[in-house]
Amino acid sequence: MHAPPPVVLAAEGLRKSFGARAALKGVSLEVTAGERVACIGPNGAGKTTLLTILAGIQAPDAGTVRADGRVGWVPQAPAVYDKLTAAENLRLFAELEHVDDVRASVERMLDQTGLSERAGDQVGELSGGNRQRLNVAIGLLSSPPVLLLDEPSAALDPRQRERLWEYLGRLSDDGTTVVFATHTVSEAERYAGRVLVLADGEALFWGPPHELQQRVRADGDLESAFVAFLREQGH
Amino acid sequence: MRSLLVKDLRILWRSPLLLALLVLYPLVVALLIGLTLSRESDKPRVALVNEVPRGQSLDVGTGPLRLGISGDQVRDHIEPVQVSTREEAERLVRDGDVVGALIIPEDTFRQIESRVEQPQLEVIVSEEDPVKARLVDDAIAAAVSEANRQVARALTQANVRYLDLLLNGGNVTVFGERFNVLGLRRIGESVEAARRRLPRGSRERRDLDRVVRFTRIAQANFGLSSQVLTALSEPIRVDKQVVSGARVPLTTFAAAVAVAVSLMFVTVLLASGALALEREQNTFDRLVRGPVSRTTLLAEKGLFALAGALPVTLLMLLVVATFATVEWDRFHLWLLAIAMAATAFAAMGTLIGALAREVQAASLLAFTLLLPVAFLALVPSGAVGPLVHDITEVVSFVFPFDATVDAMRAALYSSGSLGGPLLHLAALAVAYGLASRLAIRRFG
Numbered sequence: 001m002h003a004p005p006p007v008v009l010a011a012e013g014l015r016k017s018f019g020a021r022a023a024l025k026g027v028s029l030e031v032t033a034g035e036r037v038a039c040i041g042p043n044g045a046g047k048t049t050l051l052t053i054l055a056g057i058q059a060p061d062a063g064t065v066r067a068d069g070r071v072g073w074v075p076q077a078p079a080v081y082d083k084l085t086a087a088e089n090l091r092l093f094a095e096l097e098h099v100d101d102v103r104a105s106v107e108r109m110l111d112q113t114g115l116s117e118r119a120g121d122q123v124g125e126l127s128g129g130n131r132q133r134l135n136v137a138i139g140l141l142s143s144p145p146v147l148l149l150d151e152p153s154a155a156l157d158p159r160q161r162e163r164l165w166e167y168l169g170r171l172s173d174d175g176t177t178v179v180f181a182t183h184t185v186s187e188a189e190r191y192a193g194r195v196l197v198l199a200d201g202e203a204l205f206w207g208p209p210h211e212l213q214q215r216v217r218a219d220g221d222l223e224s225a226f227v228a229f230l231r232e233q234g235h
Numbered sequence: 236m237r238s239l240l241v242k243d244l245r246i247l248w249r250s251p252l253l254l255a256l257l258v259l260y261p262l263v264v265a266l267l268i269g270l271t272l273s274r275e276s277d278k279p280r281v282a283l284v285n286e287v288p289r290g291q292s293l294d295v296g297t298g299p300l301r302l303g304i305s306g307d308q309v310r311d312h313i314e315p316v317q318v319s320t321r322e323e324a325e326r327l328v329r330d331g332d333v334v335g336a337l338i339i340p341e342d343t344f345r346q347i348e349s350r351v352e353q354p355q356l357e358v359i360v361s362e363e364d365p366v367k368a369r370l371v372d373d374a375i376a377a378a379v380s381e382a383n384r385q386v387a388r389a390l391t392q393a394n395v396r397y398l399d400l401l402l403n404g405g406n407v408t409v410f411g412e413r414f415n416v417l418g419l420r421r422i423g424e425s426v427e428a429a430r431r432r433l434p435r436g437s438r439e440r441r442d443l444d445r446v447v448r449f450t451r452i453a454q455a456n457f458g459l460s461s462q463v464l465t466a467l468s469e470p471i472r473v474d475k476q477v478v479s480g481a482r483v484p485l486t487t488f489a490a491a492v493a494v495a496v497s498l499m500f501v502t503v504l505l506a507s508g509a510l511a512l513e514r515e516q517n518t519f520d521r522l523v524r525g526p527v528s529r530t531t532l533l534a535e536k537g538l539f540a541l542a543g544a545l546p547v548t549l550l551m552l553l554v555v556a557t558f559a560t561v562e563w564d565r566f567h568l569w570l571l572a573i574a575m576a577a578t579a580f581a582a583m584g585t586l587i588g589a590l591a592r593e594v595q596a597a598s599l600l601a602f603t604l605l606l607p608v609a610f611l612a613l614v615p616s617g618a619v620g621p622l623v624h625d626i627t628e629v630v631s632f633v634f635p636f637d638a639t640v641d642a643m644r645a646a647l648y649s650s651g652s653l654g655g656p657l658l659h660l661a662a663l664a665v666a667y668g669l670a671s672r673l674a675i676r677r678f679g
């Protein structure tokens with residue numbers, strides 16, 4: 001009998017308000033090693049707020065976050081310097097994060113993201129897809145056991161999107177836990193082992209995608225089940 | 236911090252337009268200031284047409300008078316450009332080579348000597364520029380006032396000499412013939428002697444008593460006349476006392492202002508732009524969630540602005556120094572003043588950067604804030620109403636511009652204390668630093 005995989009990221013009762021608006025209303029979750037988790041929900045559901053709290057960018061008003069090791073963070077818009085080359089961006093963040101072997105880490109990430117040939121190009125000259133790959137690569141520089149991605153495929157065309165998910169799939173297969181927020185429910189259906197459905201700051205569902213479909217007894221895809229579920233929950 | 240600093244310098248190096256502007260702007264300002272200073276005069280250039288025939292001198296009874304308006308003393312107020320004709324003077328004014336022209340008509344001396352006619356000088360000025368016209372008015376009025384005082388003093392001396400003759404007697408030459416004037420004092424003595432010889436109570440003695448009383452009163456009053464006439468020739472004298480600030484040559488002030496303006500723009504734009512860039516490129520969150528704290532990031536932006544502004548400002552000063560006389564042994568004080576001013580401006584720049592989300596917005600905010608600050612700080616006290624004066628005082632205290640000008644003046648030419656402005660700048664750097672730190676709490 002196999003031991004259950006260890007929990008690498010756990011949140012308990014997270015609350016966050018911006019003025020009078022409650023962005024998160026007591027959200028809890030536990031993510032295990034190597035898992036792929038999708039956070040889905042309508043606009044303003046609190047997906048980005050949840051991920052930024054899990055990433056340590058902002059503090060919750062209440063609740064706790066516990067992470068086993070470093071947490072990598074990939075924001076929705078590429079957080080890279082246009083006037084630096086791809087290699088210089090990687091080197092800068094590797095130095096700032098005190099990565100052991102900066103040169104080796106930079107070369108490894110360029111190789112893994114397929115950017116070796118464009119390493120000397122300024123980021124401002126790269127395509128949106130390549131910028132996003134670099135964005136992900138910077139989040140992975142310190143080899144974190146958990147990677148958080150906020151709508152990673154939002155600005156990509158279908159071909160770039162496919163390549164990104166292939167890459168993230170390999171990471172997950174190698175043991176990295178991947179938690180991502182997305183608007184595209186089909187991506188959650190294809191690439192996530194579990195989904196967290198958020199609406200108006202509340203966690204409405206937490207489990208495998210097929211369970212969500214079973215909950216609403218939907219015959220179609222996850223997107224139909226998701227819409228029906230939200231309607232059922234009054235959203 | 237070193238990695239971030241290298242990154243910012245690399246980005247600056249790869250922004251040729253920005254780099255060119257940041258270096259060229261202060262250099263162009265320095266060259267303009269330098270060329271202005273190289274004229275070695277802080278007085279307005281005025282064309283002078285002296286139509287009084289060569290060799291003719293002015294004499295109001297005290298010997299030949301060297302009148303300031305046509306001589307070297309006029310240099311106290313203007314830089315005279317001697318020209319021979321009124322047409323040439325008009326051309327120089329029109330071309331902007333001189334701010335105005337002063338014409339001394341040929342019969343000026345004769346009219347002064349007549350003591351009944353008043354000579355009239357002519358002033359040519361272009362009214363296209365009201366500031367220039369005002370400058371000419373002030374400079375020429377000061378020069379003419381000086382000449383009037385000279386003539387009045389000479390006329391007074393001549394009159395005092397005549398009064399002395401009336402009082403004490405003496406020899407006088409009129410139309411080449413020498414006369415002896417008895418004088419009131421000796422007349423009084425003669426009349427007194429004659430009076431004593433007359434019988435008491437006689438009508439003649441009573442008449443002479445009246446003459447004796449008159450001569451005594453006249454002597455007493457004429458005795459005071461010298462002081463009275465001197466007072467009339469210069470009724471009000473000026474005794475200037477400096478209660479605040481030190482006398483600073485205009486050239487020093489111009490150099491200090493030029494340095495302050497360039498330092499302000501370069502430092503504030505670099506600091507605000509570098510911080511705003513972190514938000515524009517979405518890298519702020521990525522940086523501060525890692526090993527870079529918000530305070531470290533602010534300090535790095537300040538250091539980056541300092542690293543950019545120091546060499547540019549020093550280069551600018553060196554250019555100015557090639558045109559103006561500077562005290563090179565005070566170079567360490569220049570560095571101190573520039574470094575402290577740059578620190579205060581950098582802290583102010585980080586606050587502007589913390590308020591803006593993009594580089595363009597930060598630059599726009601910086602320009603719209605700094606231009607009126609520089610303008611208000613240069614408004615002379617007393618030239619505006621009490622409310623505006625109070626506002627300029629507050630602006631001068633709250634923004635580092637005025638303190639920078641004071642520090643640069645003190646550092647460049649030992650005019651005034653350097654300690655006060657440096658402390659002021661240090662306090663502003665701390666205050667702006669704290670405000671920036673508070674402002675970036677809302678980032679992310």
